[in-house]
Amino acid sequence: MTLSTLLTDATTHLTAAGISAADARTEARMLVQHAFGLTREQLLLRSEVELDAALLEPFLLRRASREPLTYILGERGFYGLSFHVTPAVLIPRPETEHLVEVALAFLFTSLGSLGLATPSGFAKEVSYSDETSGASYPLRSEERAISRTQRVPRSRAVERGEVNKSGGQRQVLDIGTGSGCIAITLAKLLPDTSVWATDISEAALEIARENATRHGVQVTFCRGDLLAPLPLDLCFNVIVSNPPYIAPSEASTLEPEVRDFEPHTALFDNTLGGEGLSFYRRLASEAPARLVPGGLLAVEVGQGQAEAVARLWRDAGLIEVSITPDLAGIGRVVSGNKL
Structure with a gap:
């Protein structure tokens, strides 16, 4: 033929x-x-x-x-890097790149020039076709992330000079790392930063470790729930997470590619009566204590969840709480600083 x-x-x-x-x-x-x-x-x-x-x-x-094209091909582009992906991990999506941008912008503005350099083999501006829409998305470079810094508020602790006063190595944590796309991208762009990542799935961590090796970065991967597997005295300049935020009651509304193939532990809020906010409540309760003064807690949220998560952040005592929209104008990242 x-x-x-x-x-x-x-x-x-x-x-x-x-x-x-x-x-x-x-x-x-x-x-x-x-x-x-x-x-x-x-x-x-x-x-x-x-x-x-x-x-x-x-x-x-x-x-x-209806198996996702990404699982068949075994690869997915994210922020100009290619990641190995299997059904053990959530498929990286363009919306999550905004979470990386918020973290980079915060570190750039709060801790001074990061000396970001395009690593060897890192595409500064490429695009890929989204498998569900056929649309072409730009994969943002570190330069575009930095250009957003004027829209990211400096925390009061930063202005008082209380961030990273010891001059120690910057610490970044990715909770629920999956394929490792967030943690590895940050480690690739911030070579002088210590990056940690946790996940409850050993199968996911195996994929993440493989991807870290592929891109030549050092990330400390720990198996466990949220912050539980980490040293108790370890605090972070930035904590990021893309947690499970879909209510089980919404499963029937999802495309079969998502509902029937992607890992449910990475998709659904499966707590009793889960409505999609359970992990954000836990993060609001547990994460601020593990931030340095002025540190940032930033999360990806689902459509319609941004205001509710922002209230959780304020109730937890975080300041300068902000909502960053995605390219469709939907509130996609909620962030706030520790006083």
């Missing part, structure tokens, strides 16, 4: 499985590239070459069952 016919048939097959026509065309191309080891240029130049359709079939069947 010729390559062009194979692409047409694959697109038809995916469309019949309920995938939109626009996405089906893009995904058929990506699956063909994956199955036959072709580059985009080869795909365009070899339209009449004969290929064995049997090599594509297992990948096509998996996607037709």
Whole structure:
């Protein structure tokens, strides 16, 4: 079967499985590239070459069952880096890049120039196609993160010079690290910062460690619940988290790619009567004590949750609480500083 016919048939097959026509065309191309080891240029130049359709079939069947394209390809772009991804971890999403930006902007403004340099092999400005919408998203560079610093308020503790007074190494913590995309990106961009990451899943931590090795960074990974596995005397300049924030009652509203394949422990607030805010309540209760004066607690939130989480932050005594919107204008990151 010729390559062009194979692409047409694959697109038809995916469309019949309920995938939109626009996405089906893009995904058929990506699956063909994956199955036959072709580059985009080869795909365009070899339209009449004969290929064995049997090599594509297992990948096509998996996607037709609505398994996420990322799990089939095994890779996902995040903030200009590529991460190995399996069903053991949540798929990195563009919205989470805003959480990285908030952390970088805070560290840049509060602790002085970080001397950020583009590491070898780090793409300063690339893009990738989102598997669910077919839209092309820019992968933001550290320069774009720094450009946002004027919109990030300096905490009063920073202005009083109380942040990191000892001059010790900056400490950053990622709670619920999953693939490690947040922690590893921060470690890549902040080579003089000590980065820690926790997760309750050993399978997820195995993937995160693999990704850290791939990108040549040192991250201290600890298995356990939230802050529990960390040394009691360890405090952080920044704590970030993308915790489970979907209420179980909303499961039926999710796309099958999410509901049926991504790890439920990373998606759902499975506490008794969980409405999506349980982990934020725990973070509001436990995290401030582990911040240095002026330190930042920043989290990703679901649509419609930002104001509720901001109230939790204020009730916990955090100041300069702010909400950062995503590219769609939805409140996506809630952050606040320790007095």
